[in-house]
Amino acid sequence: MNQRQYALERALPIVAAAYGEQFGVRVVLSGSDAMTDGKTIVLPMLDNMSEMKDVLFGYLSHEAAHIRESSFDTLKKCRSEIEKSMTNLIEDIRIERAIQHAFPGTQFTLEAMENYIHERGWTPVPTTAESEASQLFRYLYHRLYGEFLDRQVYQPLIPESLKVLEQTFPRGFFVRLDGLLAKYMMSMTTSDDALKVARAILKALKDAEKEEEQERKSGPDSDSSQPPDPSPDGQGDSSDPNSNSDSSSSENGDNQGDSSPEAADQTEGPSDASGEQSMSDQDSAGDQAESDSSSDDSSDAGAGGTYERVMSEQDMPTNPGQQLKEDLCSQAREDQSGKSFEIDTGVGQDMRNGNGDTSELQAGILTSSSIRSRLLGLLQAETRQRQWLHDRGRRVDGRRLSRLAAGDTRVFIQRDEHKRPETSVHVLLDTSGSMSQRQEIANQATVSLALAISTIPKCDIAVSMFPGCGGSVSPMIHRGQPVRPNLGRFLVSSGGGTPLAEAMLYAARELSASHKPRQVLIVITDGSPNNGHAVNYLLDLMKHQIDTYAIGIGSNAVKSYFGNWTVINDVRELQSALFRIAGNVLDLDP
Known part of the structure; x- marks a missing residue:
């Protein structure tokens, strides 16, 4: 580990x-x-x-x-x-x-x-x-x-x-x-x-x-010459x-x-x-x-x-x-603002397959195809062996031996290959009431990332929604579950508050159980969470442990909490925004 x-x-x-x-x-x-x-x-x-x-x-x-x-x-x-x-x-x-x-x-x-x-x-x-x-x-x-x-x-x-x-x-x-x-x-x-x-x-x-x-x-009235009555x-x-x-008790009543x-x-x-x-x-x-x-x-x-x-x-x-x-209360963390905050660890029921028409997700599905092809191209370029000449080594490039006559000893082949770490990704989808006018865009963004990342070698993905079904957060896609057969789960509706802290805690738990050396969390939301102090606490906790990114849907409120963020206002911006996020997730430069 x-x-x-x-x-x-x-x-x-x-x-x-x-x-x-x-x-x-x-x-x-x-x-x-x-x-x-x-x-x-x-x-x-x-x-x-x-x-x-x-x-x-x-x-x-x-x-x-x-x-x-x-x-x-x-x-x-x-x-x-x-x-x-x-x-x-x-x-x-x-x-x-x-x-x-x-x-x-x-x-x-x-x-x-x-x-x-x-x-x-x-x-x-x-x-x-x-x-x-x-x-x-x-x-x-x-x-x-x-x-x-x-x-x-x-x-x-x-x-x-x-x-x-x-x-x-x-x-x-x-x-x-x-x-x-x-x-x-x-x-x-x-x-x-x-x-x-x-x-x-x-x-x-x-x-x-x-x-x-x-x-x-x-004692004083007893005859000391006689042995005491045992009872x-x-x-x-x-x-x-x-x-x-029992018998002696009966005698005395x-x-x-x-x-x-x-x-x-x-x-x-x-x-x-x-x-x-x-x-x-x-x-x-x-x-x-x-x-x-x-x-x-x-x-x-x-x-x-x-x-x-x-x-x-x-x-x-x-x-x-x-x-x-x-004593435990006296050792509790004190927030700089002096405000108390809570995080509920409860998890709701799993999101079931929806019966809606998945045509609403087509824009996201098409975008994922475009992202996937570009990411695969970048992955191939990134993993391709890079070769250069050095003045020492074990293998000589015969085509460069003529350099020796000019005093250039850089005729030895050196190769370097960048090995990409295996990565576990968790996407959190905001389904709060404020998302009602933006839920379709958010759903499309989520399905695009899920489809694209699930096909990238050495990457796996889990998806959850908040608020969930009977809890603060509910799983939509478990890690290792196929995405495409479960597209109906991405047809979610809006309602309730924004329990982002609880959702982040669940995602962190889920990521900590994975065996990949790298963990990534992507939050898709439109506004401020119910409990900003708790979100900051968890972000500080996950710092250097989980790479966290946010996609703001029609709102730049995410910049108040996340260091790596981007905002989309229309489905036409989805492709470029998701590509930037996906590129950051995989440490890729376009």
């Missing part, structure tokens, strides 16, 4: 558009935003990829996973800040696992994103100075990413975070937590499952604190996350203290593959959690304790994903 091609394929808009197409999501490149609304991913436009390339595409993969997998209504069901933060974290783990399974290559960019987040100091080890809710969130962040997504940067932080929590949280909580994570983290299938796991973890904390309080109260309140052996406490995975499955846990609990149990699970809390009012368990403080905490750590969004 040559350097031009390599640089183009690494360009942010090109790769972002390709990612969006692969993931099946809509991507919009914006001058200053990084966000997702559940349908569209908005990425900031950076000047270059540099070291942020993998981080940005990790963010794109993460947000694409949310669009593909998440229900954005789930967080609305959360009843506390800690529940919301934990649900969001658990859901992030679930959806990243899903997209890594569907697209294994995303693992590397997602890991690069997390490495960057950690390096920026957004996921520190908790301290005892922080609230218990913050400590719990940071510990879970390290543990879930380290264990269930194998993010190595967090694995050494798990024991460090655990040491901090052990100073505040009940010992029984960690046993329960181990059982819950082992059973449910790998089997979640929906966003509501993430909420259920979060609620089960919080209930485990509540149960562990209650158990600890009961043990503390019963004083129906809990069973807390060291066994799978212990069954209260199973609130049981936060084993099985109990969590009955009240808070997610549905699993066996269908033990349907997702319709979500509301009843939440109601049960609330009733559990209210039923403890008569007991000292949890009153003013860790669980209560965790549930009432309002000041949670900022989500690292949100910090990444803000």
Whole structure:
């Protein structure tokens, strides 16, 4: 791959558009935003990829996973800040696992994103100075990413975070937590499952604190000479996350203290593959959690304790994903004019064969024949070997040996042959509403170029229109498709705006996928684009990578954006104008 091609394929808009197409999501490149609304991913436009390339595409993969997998209504069901933060974290783990399974290559960019987040100091080890809710969130962040997504940067932080929590949280909580994570983290299938796991973890904390309080109260009254009752309140052996406490719970008439995975499955846990609990149990699970809390009012368990403080905490750590969004926005390209702009990467449906009378294209078809013959003549002259005499070499021109007597040693034959690079061309045809009086000329210009270039050796062509069929741009002729059998596709009508930037981005993507060492873009339009700032951005991006030319149809507005341009006002000017453009495309001098 040559350097031009390599640089183009690494360009942010090109790769972002390709990612969006692969993931099946809509991507919009914006001058200053990084966000997702559940349908569209908005990425900031950076000047270059540099070291942020993998981080940005990790963010794109993460947000694409949310669009593909998440229900954005789930967080609305959360009843506390800690529940919301934990649900969001658990859901992030679930959806990243899903997209890594569907697209294994995303693992590397997602890991690069997390490495960057950690390096920026957004996921520190908790301290005892922080609230218990913050400590719990940071510990879970390290543990879930380290264990269930194998993010190595967090694995050494798990024991460090655990040491901090052990100073505040009940010992029984960690046993329960181990059982819950082992059973449910790998089997979640929906966003509501993430909420259920979060609620089960919080209930485990509540149960562990209650158990600890009961043990503390019963301690002084117990006979130290007798071994302790293994299940004083129906809990069973807390060291066994799978212990069954149904019988002891029946004796006491209260199973609130049981936060084993099985109990969590009955009240808070997610549905699993066996269908033990349907997702319709979500509301009843939440109601049960609330009733559990209210039923403890008569007991000292949890009153003013860790669980209560965790549930009432309002000041949670900022989500690292949100910090990444803000960081990306701060690095976004700032246009000199101070105006923001966007480029939508969406592509409409292919243009189908038209049923119109192709006689409307005859002027363009005839012009293409004339251009083709002249171009072929120039190609033959250009590729013909040029021969001259030199004073050194390996082959002597016998007819010039007489020069030696006069002291002229230039009798050696030298030959030079100019090798023309293979070229891929993409033509963009403006079909906006302002083209209504000029569309016929534009159609003829487009078909002339398509027919002429498609017959030139070492050249191939693709043609697209903007606006397209249900999108900003639509393919008319794909690369490698024959032009003449598809002439009906060039009979297009006018309507809509002028999404030139979106069309140029699509053309750049298409050209970057070609294997020719040279790429050429030809724009046929009559006026100014919808978004001139975005056009300038893309022209700057493609500079030195794609040779760009413009044909103005009855307007010289193209000169405001393109360095190489020409204007035609009448079909009679078509031949000479197209010849100038075609000659420039092929580096030919008439």
